[in-house]
Amino acid sequence: MNSCKSIRELIDEADNPNLLPFEVSQHVDACRDCERFSAERAGLRNLLGSGARVTAPMNFDAMLAARLAETRNRGWLSWLVPANYFRLGAATAGVTALVLVAQYSGIFSSNLTQSQQATAPATKSDQSERTRSAQPVADGGVVADNHRQPQRVTPVVIGQRIGSGRLAAPTIGRGRARETVSSDDLGVVLVRGQNGGSDVQMPTVSLGAQPLLYVSAGKQQPVRNVGASF
Amino acid sequence: MTAVTHQAQAIELSGSRSIEAANDHELLAAIRDGDEVAFQELVRRYRNPITNFVYRMLDDYDRAVELSQETFIRVYTSASRYQANYSFSTYIYRIATNLAISELRRRKRRKMVSLFSPYTNDDGEAVEMDPPDLNVLQDEALIANERRHAVARAITSLPQKYRAAIVLRDVEGLSYDQIAETLKLSEGTVKSRINRARNLLKEKLSAYI
Numbered sequence: 001m002n003s004c005k006s007i008r009e010l011i012d013e014a015d016n017p018n019l020l021p022f023e024v025s026q027h028v029d030a031c032r033d034c035e036r037f038s039a040e041r042a043g044l045r046n047l048l049g050s051g052a053r054v055t056a057p058m059n060f061d062a063m064l065a066a067r068l069a070e071t072r073n074r075g076w077l078s079w080l081v082p083a084n085y086f087r088l089g090a091a092t093a094g095v096t097a098l099v100l101v102a103q104y105s106g107i108f109s110s111n112l113t114q115s116q117q118a119t120a121p122a123t124k125s126d127q128s129e130r131t132r133s134a135q136p137v138a139d140g141g142v143v144a145d146n147h148r149q150p151q152r153v154t155p156v157v158i159g160q161r162i163g164s165g166r167l168a169a170p171t172i173g174r175g176r177a178r179e180t181v182s183s184d185d186l187g188v189v190l191v192r193g194q195n196g197g198s199d200v201q202m203p204t205v206s207l208g209a210q211p212l213l214y215v216s217a218g219k220q221q222p223v224r225n226v227g228a229s230f
Numbered sequence: 231m232t233a234v235t236h237q238a239q240a241i242e243l244s245g246s247r248s249i250e251a252a253n254d255h256e257l258l259a260a261i262r263d264g265d266e267v268a269f270q271e272l273v274r275r276y277r278n279p280i281t282n283f284v285y286r287m288l289d290d291y292d293r294a295v296e297l298s299q300e301t302f303i304r305v306y307t308s309a310s311r312y313q314a315n316y317s318f319s320t321y322i323y324r325i326a327t328n329l330a331i332s333e334l335r336r337r338k339r340r341k342m343v344s345l346f347s348p349y350t351n352d353d354g355e356a357v358e359m360d361p362p363d364l365n366v367l368q369d370e371a372l373i374a375n376e377r378r379h380a381v382a383r384a385i386t387s388l389p390q391k392y393r394a395a396i397v398l399r400d401v402e403g404l405s406y407d408q409i410a411e412t413l414k415l416s417e418g419t420v421k422s423r424i425n426r427a428r429n430l431l432k433e434k435l436s437a438y439i
Contacts, residue, residue: 012425013406043439044432048400051381054285056277057295064273064299071303 004034017042254318261309273302276319279402280326286397287330289386297333301326320411323404327394327412334390377438384434392427399424 007027011034014020020028020038028035057063249271252260260268280301285294304325305312312321385393394413398404409424410417432439 009421012428013421015405040432040439041428044428044435045400047377047381047435047438048385048396048431049403051378051401053278053282054291054294056281056298060277060281060295060299061270061273063295064302067299068303068306071307 004031007031007034008037011038011041017045255314258305258309258312258314258318261306262312269302269306272305276322277302280322283323283397283402284326284330286382286385286401287327287393288333289382293333297329298326300329316411317408319404320408323398323402323408323412324414327398331390331394334393380435380438384431387434388427388430392423392430395420395423396427396431400428 004027007024010024011017011020011028014024017038024038028038249257249260249267252268252271254272254275257268257272261272277298280298281294284297284301285291288294288297301322305322385397388396395409398409398412399406404412406417406420406424409415410420413420415423
């Protein structure tokens with residue numbers, strides 16, 4: 001014997017509420033609640049289905065033909081309707097906003113990537129750089145090292161000329177200078193007579209806004225209007 | 231389902247068979263080939279059911295006519311994209327259902343107020359302003375008219391998700407699987423929604439059952 005719940009589901013799902021399957025009819029005859037449920041459902045479905053059906057108006061086809069002709073005429077110009085103008089404007093505004101956000105977040109900035117590339121190896125080889133920078137500068141007093149990475153250096157005093165145009169080995173100063181030198185600290189030092197008259201880039205150590213040094217045959221002279229080291 | 235190419239259907243339609251005897255898929259294939267007569271035949275078959283369905287959804291005849299025309303325009307313009315995976319009636323009812331639901335949502339946003347129910351009672355329900363009709367009506371016609379209004383009001387008071395299911399089932403007489411395809415729901419969900427809709431309608435229409 002089916003339960004009332006399953007019988008009511010079958011009543012609900014029946015295509016015709018007045019023509020129920022045999023097992024449902026059998027149960028309904030014996031169960032007062034299901035009989036009442038079946039009668040209510042049949043009455044409701046008859047009520048919903050018995051309402052006068054509206055029909056399309058007489059001029060439906062003519063109106064449809066006119067609208068269809070209008071749709072066809074719009075054709076490829078359909079995107080010019082005001083709604084599409086609005087969509088195009090909204091899309092343009094969205095793209096502009098994205099570009100601005102990207103610009104201000106630094107995605108297009110090449111400086112950021114360079115500094116990121118420069119800092120990464122510096123942190124890895126910090127110890128080795130520190131060791132290397134503690135070495136005295138090579139003979140000749142000219143440092144042609146143009147490493148771009150920040151490095152720890154010790155102040156260097158350019159050596160005096162010692163015969164036949166050679167410079168004495170530079171001495172390591174006792175005073176503590178700035179611990180790190182960035183790429184901005186690189187300056188141009190002119191060493192006349194030592195490099196065939198060519199300019200050589202070398203790192204300089206500056207304590208504050210000092211002028212660059214002009215080295216001429218081992219003599220230090222302040223540079224005239226060359227600029228500060230930073 | 232047997233895959234019959236639309237081209238073959240169109241050739242068959244242009245042959246000896248009359249256009250009235252062609253099935254919906256054949257008509258669609260002919261419409262794709264630019265056959266205006268096939269489109270007219272399709273409109274003739276479905277204009278009344280679609281208009282009635284949309285009218286039951288919206289309870290607004292003029293808007294129902296407009297939306298049923300919009301339904302046929304969409305069928306025409308998208309005939310080239312139609313795929314005969316399921317019955318055409320399911321396809322066209324789906325378009326009409328989507329248009330009707332969009333219209334209901336638009337009305338909800340605009341909070342349209344009926345001229346016949348601008349007032350609410352203490353419970354917040356709309357109270358219909360019913361101007362007297364001075365025409366003399368026979369009792370049967372009067373009762374039938376009142377019943378029709380009550381049914382329409384009861385249906386339009388249903389939540390939107392129940393409304394489409396109950397109208398497709400009890401007004402249009404679609405099967406459960408057709409409704410499931412039309413509304414893109416599972417058959418179990420459709421049965422559940424129809425059951426709940428009937429329970430709600432039973433309370434509202436108990437005086438007429």
